[in-house]
Amino acid sequence: MLRFLLARLGQSAVVLFAMSFATYVLLGLMPGDPIDLMFAADPDITSDDIARLKALHGLDQPLIDRYLAWLANALAGEFGYSRLLNEPVFEVLAPRLANSLLLMAVSLAIAIAIAVPAGIHAALRPGSWSDQAINLCCFAGVSIPPFWFALLLILLFAVVLGLLPAGGMGHEGDGVLERLRYMVLPVLTLSAAAVAGYTRHVRSAMIEVMREEYIRTARAKGVAERHVVRRHALRNALIPVVTIAALDVGGLFSGALITETMFGWLGMGKTIYDAVMGNDYNLALVGLLLATLVTLLANILADIAYAWLDPRITYRRGAHG
Amino acid sequence: MTGTGQAWRRLRAYPSAVASLVLLAGLGLLVAAAPLLEAMLALDAARVDLFNRLAPPGPVHWLGTDELGRDLLLRLLHGGRVSLLVGLSAALCTAVIGAVLGLVSGFVGGRVDDLIMRCADALISLPLLPLLIVLAAVDPAKLGLPESVGNSANFSLYRIIAIIAIVGWPGVARLVRGTTLSLREREFVQVARALGLGPARIMFRHILPNAASPLLVATTLAVGNVILFESVLSFLGLGIHPPVPSWGNMLNGAQELMHQAPLLAVWPGLLIFVTVIGFNLLGDGLQAALDPRAAARSP
Numbered sequence: 151m152l153r154f155l156l157a158r159l160g161q162s163a164v165v166l167f168a169m170s171f172a173t174y175v176l177l178g179l180m181p182g183d184p185i186d187l188m189f190a191a192d193p194d195i196t197s198d199d200i201a202r203l204k205a206l207h208g209l210d211q212p213l214i215d216r217y218l219a220w221l222a223n224a225l226a227g228e229f230g231y232s233r234l235l236n237e238p239v240f241e242v243l244a245p246r247l248a249n250s251l252l253l254m255a256v257s258l259a260i261a262i263a264i265a266v267p268a269g270i271h272a273a274l275r276p277g278s279w280s281d282q283a284i285n286l287c288c289f290a291g292v293s294i295p296p297f298w299f300a301l302l303l304i305l306l307f308a309v310v311l312g313l314l315p316a317g318g319m320g321h322e323g324d325g326v327l328e329r330l331r332y333m334v335l336p337v338l339t340l341s342a343a344a345v346a347g348y349t350r351h352v353r354s355a356m357i358e359v360m361r362e363e364y365i366r367t368a369r370a371k372g373v374a375e376r377h378v379v380r381r382h383a384l385r386n387a388l389i390p391v392v393t394i395a396a397l398d399v400g401g402l403f404s405g406a407l408i409t410e411t412m413f414g415w416l417g418m419g420k421t422i423y424d425a426v427m428g429n430d431y432n433l434a435l436v437g438l439l440l441a442t443l444v445t446l447l448a449n450i451l452a453d454i455a456y457a458w459l460d461p462r463i464t465y466r467r468g469a470h471g
Numbered sequence: 472m473t474g475t476g477q478a479w480r481r482l483r484a485y486p487s488a489v490a491s492l493v494l495l496a497g498l499g500l501l502v503a504a505a506p507l508l509e510a511m512l513a514l515d516a517a518r519v520d521l522f523n524r525l526a527p528p529g530p531v532h533w534l535g536t537d538e539l540g541r542d543l544l545l546r547l548l549h550g551g552r553v554s555l556l557v558g559l560s561a562a563l564c565t566a567v568i569g570a571v572l573g574l575v576s577g578f579v580g581g582r583v584d585d586l587i588m589r590c591a592d593a594l595i596s597l598p599l600l601p602l603l604i605v606l607a608a609v610d611p612a613k614l615g616l617p618e619s620v621g622n623s624a625n626f627s628l629y630r631i632i633a634i635i636a637i638v639g640w641p642g643v644a645r646l647v648r649g650t651t652l653s654l655r656e657r658e659f660v661q662v663a664r665a666l667g668l669g670p671a672r673i674m675f676r677h678i679l680p681n682a683a684s685p686l687l688v689a690t691t692l693a694v695g696n697v698i699l700f701e702s703v704l705s706f707l708g709l710g711i712h713p714p715v716p717s718w719g720n721m722l723n724g725a726q727e728l729m730h731q732a733p734l735l736a737v738w739p740g741l742l743i744f745v746t747v748i749g750f751n752l753l754g755d756g757l758q759a760a761l762d763p764r765a766a767a768r769s770p
Binding site: 161165168169173176177178179180181286289290292293294295296297298301302304305309397399400401403404405407408411412419422423426427434437438441442445446449 | 487589593595596597598599600601602604605606608609610612613614695699702703706707708719722725726729730733736737739740743744747748751752755
């Protein structure tokens with residue numbers, strides 16, 4: 151297990167490094183560079199000044215040298231400043247990561263709380279009208295454009311009914327209840343697609359498990375059907391579902407980017423988007439890497455949870471991949 | 472193929488899939504007929520008319536006009552051409568790249584397989600949308616493309632197809648690799664090898680045809696996903712650039728106009744939703760019709 155864990159950590163480190171290089175190169179390919187931006191703001195700068203400034207900040211160096219210099223700084227814990235906000239990137243990102251994780255955790259919890267009973271309900275009555283209705287809802291959930299769903303929610307709850315705020319995160323000194331009002335629509339948006347995905351997984355996992363021998367054995371022993379479903383079937387069906395949920399953190403980040411941008415929720419997704427749109431290269435780079443890191447760690451957690459939940463799995467040499 | 476007729480008979484047992492097929496075909500016809508309708512109504516979809524902004528639906532503008540006074544119905548149809556074109560071509564590119572990499576991965580095995588599958592794992596686990604946004608923000612001039620290419624109206628179209636193909640292949644590659652692995656040691660492949668056929672010929676002539684049905688299903692499902700991604704990127708201002716309309720970028724300004732013209736925010740999204748759910752239901756039906764074992768698991 152330890153060996154497996156170390157191997158996984160090593161793989162994740164490789165992915166993170168590759169990602170940092172790829173992102174660095176891509177950001178270098180975005181329009182303009184920091185000095186051009188300074189120039190655009192000040193018409194008195196001459197082309198000599200520009201060349202001097204570029205040399206001073208190392209922008210005339212080859213890309214690979216610049217990346218290595220950046221990497222050396224990053225490994226020493228120096229991630230630089232955000233151009234737009236004039237703050238060290240980590241001071242910008244830390245509270246925003248917390249905001250994103252809050253939004254994602256609440257949405258995930260709600261999604262699971264709906265998906266598990268719905269999936270079980272459907273799995274116990276395959277082909278029934280309620281199964282088909284749930285199935286159709288799932289298709290709708292994965293097919294609806296998330297930003298459009300958000301627009302419709304704003305249209306209904308903020309514009310027409312005037313019940314909930316259309317965006318923002320509340321103000322200083324607001325009570326918990328007031329803050330919660332700001333969370334309702336973002337959480338609804340983010341959990342919609344997740345509910346649909348998880349329900350389908352719970353349903354197919356439950357159907358598979360209900361066909362197993364030990365379910366028949368439990369029934370033959372005279373165990374009550376309610377017990378068979380809860381104790382014997384659900385526990386085993388949840389194993390793949392937990393893994394899929396943890397593996398889906400990358401997808402959740404994608405959803406969070408849309409949700410946060412739509413509702414002005416100050417999280418990682420909105421920060422990365424604003425940074426890319428505002429040519430804040432450093433913030434975009436570190437933000438994207440932080441999101442990648444969280445996703446990779448969640449994937450490793452998924453593997454551990456899988457081994458822990460399912461006694462049949464042991465990660466020995468060659469057992470994986 | 473002789474299996475086509477049988478597959479069609481089986482597909483007809485799934486009313487949702489047949490309904491989706493009819494719906495998508497109708498939508499395709501409607502979108503294809505956009506220039507015809509334009510001539511019939513004597514309107515120009517691109518014509519800006521600032522005296523006639525946000526007009527309500529009426530006899531001339533059937534669905535009213537947008538914030539620049541352009542006919543909404545015609546723009547929706549033209550946007551549909553773009554969205555469907557991007558969806559179909561990017562899904563096809565994804566399928567081709569995924570099929571080739573999957574075949575090579577499964578057939579060659581060893582280190583090549585390891586490398587391709589590690590890349591696939593990494594791509595699948597990454598936060599995709601933030602990455603796509605960075606990819607979409609790349610300046611074409613810095614890639615060494617001439618300015619005439621970067622500024623042409625269709626450039627954003629090719630770019631989004633390329634971006635989606637770059638990140639979309641792992642799902643298809645895994646699928647084709649799985650099929651290849653299960654077929655690699657079968658007799659007909661052994662015979663082909665014994666006859667001295669080259670690996671490329673074996674892969675593409677003997678193994679690939681056997682992966683046709685899962686490939687068809689995956690591509691159908693991919694079209695829906697691509698249309699969703701295109702709409703998200705265009706909505707965020709990083710996909711198809713105006714004035715070329717797409718369902719995604721038509722929603723771009725809709726959020727600010729929500730109070731004045733809520734219907735402007737409803738129509739394009741509804742069309743995306745209907746199209747994507749159509750491709751998803753069709754893909755699901757195809758899967759059930761082409762793979763009876765999977766059919767036992769889903770309704």
